[in-house]
Amino acid sequence: MTDTLEQLSQSLLHHAKRAGADAADVLAVRGDAISIDVRNGALEQAERSESTDIGLRVFVGQRVANVSSSDVRPESLAMMAERVVAMAKEAPEDPYVGLADADQLAAERTADGLELYDPSAEPAPSALEEDAGVAEATALAIDGITQVSGASAGYGRQDIHLAASNGFSGGYRRTSRHTSCVAIAGSGTGMERDYDGDQRIFQSDLRSAQEIGETAAHRALERMNPRKPKTGAYPVLFDERVSSTLIGHLLGAINGAAIARRSSWALDLLGEQVLPTSLSLIEDPHRVRVGGSRPFDAEGLATRTREIVKDGVLTGWTLDLATARKLEMASTASAARGTSGGPSPSVSNVALTQGDLSRADLIAQMGTGLVVTSMIGSTINPNTGDYSRGAAGVWVENGEVAYPVSGVTIAGNLRDMLKRMTPGNDARPWLSRVVPSLLVEGLTLAGD
Numbered sequence: 001m002t003d004t005l006e007q008l009s010q011s012l013l014h015h016a017k018r019a020g021a022d023a024a025d026v027l028a029v030r031g032d033a034i035s036i037d038v039r040n041g042a043l044e045q046a047e048r049s050e051s052t053d054i055g056l057r058v059f060v061g062q063r064v065a066n067v068s069s070s071d072v073r074p075e076s077l078a079m080m081a082e083r084v085v086a087m088a089k090e091a092p093e094d095p096y097v098g099l100a101d102a103d104q105l106a107a108e109r110t111a112d113g114l115e116l117y118d119p120s121a122e123p124a125p126s127a128l129e130e131d132a133g134v135a136e137a138t139a140l141a142i143d144g145i146t147q148v149s150g151a152s153a154g155y156g157r158q159d160i161h162l163a164a165s166n167g168f169s170g171g172y173r174r175t176s177r178h179t180s181c182v183a184i185a186g187s188g189t190g191m192e193r194d195y196d197g198d199q200r201i202f203q204s205d206l207r208s209a210q211e212i213g214e215t216a217a218h219r220a221l222e223r224m225n226p227r228k229p230k231t232g233a234y235p236v237l238f239d240e241r242v243s244s245t246l247i248g249h250l251l252g253a254i255n256g257a258a259i260a261r262r263s264s265w266a267l268d269l270l271g272e273q274v275l276p277t278s279l280s281l282i283e284d285p286h287r288v289r290v291g292g293s294r295p296f297d298a299e300g301l302a303t304r305t306r307e308i309v310k311d312g313v314l315t316g317w318t319l320d321l322a323t324a325r326k327l328e329m330a331s332t333a334s335a336a337r338g339t340s341g342g343p344s345p346s347v348s349n350v351a352l353t354q355g356d357l358s359r360a361d362l363i364a365q366m367g368t369g370l371v372v373t374s375m376i377g378s379t380i381n382p383n384t385g386d387y388s389r390g391a392a393g394v395w396v397e398n399g400e401v402a403y404p405v406s407g408v409t410i411a412g413n414l415r416d417m418l419k420r421m422t423p424g425n426d427a428r429p430w431l432s433r434v435v436p437s438l439l440v441e442g443l444t445l446a447g448d
Helices: 005-019 074-090 125-140 211-222 244-253 255-262 319-329 359-366 414-418
Strands: 022-037 042-060 063-069 145-165 170-187 192-200 230-239 281-282 307-309 350-352 369-379 386-397 400-413 420-424 439-444
Touching: 005 022, 005 042, 005 074, 005 145, 005 400, 022 125, 042 074, 042 125, 125 145, 125 170, 125 211, 125 359, 170 211, 170 400, 192 211, 230 359, 244 350, 244 414, 244 439, 255 319, 359 400, 359 439, 369 400, 386 414
Parallel strands: 230 369
Antiparallel strands: 022 042, 022 145, 042 063, 145 170, 170 192, 230 439, 281 307, 281 350, 369 386, 386 400, 400 439, 420 439
């Protein structure tokens, strides 16, 4: 069996060429992971996985096909290549597909300097079980918590290698460590639940299991005995835990795939104001110790910092090579893919300009309205931007928290909502999406 992912990738490219492919690329991923779940102070489940997955994309003229496998025996690689070339010959022609030109390829082909890999030893299962157990015990020790529906801890390591017949070959390693806890307060129909968790590249950066269990418990208790406010128009503060969803809707609307299909409410917004003039949205794929960082995209292009929104104005779409060709633009080096399919546009790390006010300051400023801490379901019209989501959180009256809220619906239009945002200063800098709490004026709440 081929030892390294680079050797495996080059072998597949060789087989694809022999089978009749004009061009090809390979994504190879080798990883292992361990996950521990604890319930009622005892080990509930322990899982360990080890796998090698490969994805081969071949081109025959302007026809393309993809195939993936976890069987990396030499005879299987040859058969895999023959089958995918046969598939490509039967596929319809696509004038926009194709590999990057040699002069487009990234010069940097490792992740050196990005600190995506923690060289510390893999944690023992007993250490992970201890973390999950401490999180659960901490939550249960807080008065009012009746049970913990789940406490878990885990670790993962992944090697990634991309190679193509245009000469590109590069790869890097990632690690991750996580702890989480879901606490339940009350009983029967009066039960409320909430969670906390943390995931980091470096184990030493992970928040303590005690803090995670305590936070999950307090969040669950804060949701006890919820009420519904009266239906009306109010300011809504999207807590930092959920505020990134608003930016996610914008990123989805400016994705090159949606733009090329002409199925986006942002079609006419290029060069137009989409956020308040004080706000910018920056993508930076080179942030150190951040899970979304990457030195090159899934087509071998060099990733770079870009201002998606500058001073409130939308500067461009998010494009891979195919969508860029369709729109007669240049790729933004935003291709992402798994082993089971070809590339598609996707952002990596994004950060929204933070404000000067704390979350508490925004609550005091909003007067009477809703602080949203969790959301359920989603109805977003991709063509108009009409927005409707179920929500829970706390009600604010005269600038002070009054009571928990559950079962309300927030409605508005994203084009208007995004331009009325006031940011807080509480974003977590280690996340891939650094978005603070966001206050949005004049949304419609459907309550009692």
